[in-house]
Amino acid sequence: MLAAHVSEGPLPGAVALVARGDRIELAEVGSADAAGTTPLTRDSIFRIASLTKPVVAAAVMTLVEDGRIALDDSVGRWLPELAAPMVVRTPAAPLDDVVPAVRAITVFDLLTFRSGHGFPSDFSLPAVAPLFSELKQGPPQPQHIAEPDAWMAALSRIPLLHQPGEAWLYNIGSDILGVLIARVTGRSLPEFLAERLFEPLGMVDTGFEVPAGNRDRVPPYYRTDETGGLELIDAPDGQWSTVPPFPSGAGGLVSTVADWHAFARMLLADGRADGRAGDRALLSPASVRQMTTDHLTRPQRDASTLFLEGQGWGFGGSVDVEKIDPWNVPGRYGWVGGTGTAAHITPSTGSVTILLTQLEAGPVPSPLLRDFWRHASR
Template sequence: MAGLEAVLRPYVDSGAIPGLVALVARGGEVEVVALGSQGTSGVPMRRDSIARGASITKPLMAALAMILVEDGRLDLDAPVDDLLPELAEPRVLRTPTSELDDTVAADRPITARHLLTSTSGHGFTTVDCPVVPLLIERLHQASMELDRVPAPDEWMRRLSGIPLIHQPGDGWTYNASYDVLGVLLARVAGQDLATLMAERLLDPLGMVDSGFRVPAGKRDRFTTLHGHDDRGDLTVSDEPDGSFAEPPAFASGAGGIVTTVDDMLAFGRMLLAGGGDLLSPESVVSMTTDHTTARQREMGGFFLDGQGWGYGGGVDTSAREPWNVVGRYGWVGGTGTSAYVVPRDGSVDVLLTQVELGGPDSNAVLEAFWTYAATA
């Protein structure tokens, strides 16, 4: 069996991926490779290079929510409109493809559980839905320019004018629920999300390089983000002194974290240890168990790719592809990141590439990494 470097090096040598850091850990055995450069600086990628995590933020948010549940400060099944009055009377599209003025009243209130399971009605769908352009234009959803997102109160005001795609609890839609969840948790705690996450999750786990900005003293380890032009060639999307140089107006619970492979290893080991000193085993089981129905998985389309969804991440429910392992939990990020735990063999698998998904080989490197992690 080829080693991890042999599997991943072709993607760097070909120029498809400027640089990456990958980690596969089983118990005390940890295999790490750092290949290529951090970006336009030419500085070699290293084990402690800091990357934009994008949607691998979501499992962290789920853990933070469960910490507040265990504190007795958050009730998963209580309506959220006492803290999020902007969502007190949501309108719902009659069908996911209805016109924006063809709406009905919500038949039940939105709860924190709806947010965790991505069933609140906010977010992206695989059908041609008129809500999606509003999410992009008004809320900057799916944008890598997080410094353009308005502050939470204004963000929620704008969200309140956008209909839900489906009735709360009925369907499954991607991403926006976790930004709503971030606002909810901050209001529950009475402090901003970045501070709350640092105090209750990141600092206790020793995730010293994770957060919603990169301070000047660590910017020499921060990577350049790349996208693709119309021809599929790499372009620079954001430099180390760009969007993450200052604290954001809106700390995105859906995709705003920066992190390292070792920080994500610490998070994964906490889950595999049944929550350690942070969470109860019951909370970890709730996070890593599939909560979707067949209809919701169908609505998830390529987002779920035939698998399930727990709290904050996907859950493999079948060995559909070579990399699927039943019970595997975690998620991918639009900046070319991936972080999973596999309870069956006690592994933590993390890949940070910093090339936006959707271009040539950007998905192939993830699949090669996942296959290696599942079969090595």
């Protein structure tokens, strides 16, 4: 199936995994580069974009279990920039037509993407434009985003699009969570993720930069141009070759199929890790259930057609709430990345599906992704 898509072009290659328990199907197809000179391998390191979101959500839950924060805590304690937010009077109102927020933004609001900031289905709304221009939301560009304090200062000047808890809005909640983790712990987000998740799980190739000795394992990153050919977006020694000023909790990580599989296995094992640090609990079963349970109302799901396509949302990832298409399995949790990636778990079947490519994804699931899900659901 993967080979057919690669042969049709313009996709240079793909690495994919489907696992049910100890049964694993792994395929590496095509080349790392458009010229076809270097094959992709299971050790290839990909820019995983929004597959960062579930990882950051899990990190937040470790702090909840440590008693450092609570889900119903106001984030203003650590993020004073969000202590007294203003909200546009209506979603279509100009930026200076605002009212005070009726309540504080909580940790739970950020995890469920209902803080009031983020992308709706309509990008033309006045309160959406500053998310692109001031905060550099959108496709990952790690070296072009301001450091966290300056970024939060810019965020504080942008009114909320909805009252806290009212609507599901995409993306920015995970970036704010990354800053929250750093401020609660007094450590950088890369340091905290490495200590609490990557090292215990043996995720040796996951982080916000690729060391010089591993850059030969990083494929170039492309988008499709107007002629159907490939346009280079980022080279192996490009934006992920140094630690970024703003480690993005929404889309900044690089990883491999084996590393993300280790994270997925931990979720399927109710929070227990079987990595280099031995068998140990990183999360409680209750925390994993909260992450992988839909927290949205039906109107909130239905209003988010551009992103969710009828799915619900847990912490850091979508949750299938009903069987809409052949590949939808109720209870499936995970997400897709704009860099051409996808990863999900299905607790009811104990399955993991991971697809990693180096070709920028479109706004809706691609034919490749739909075919991959069909294959995985057989």
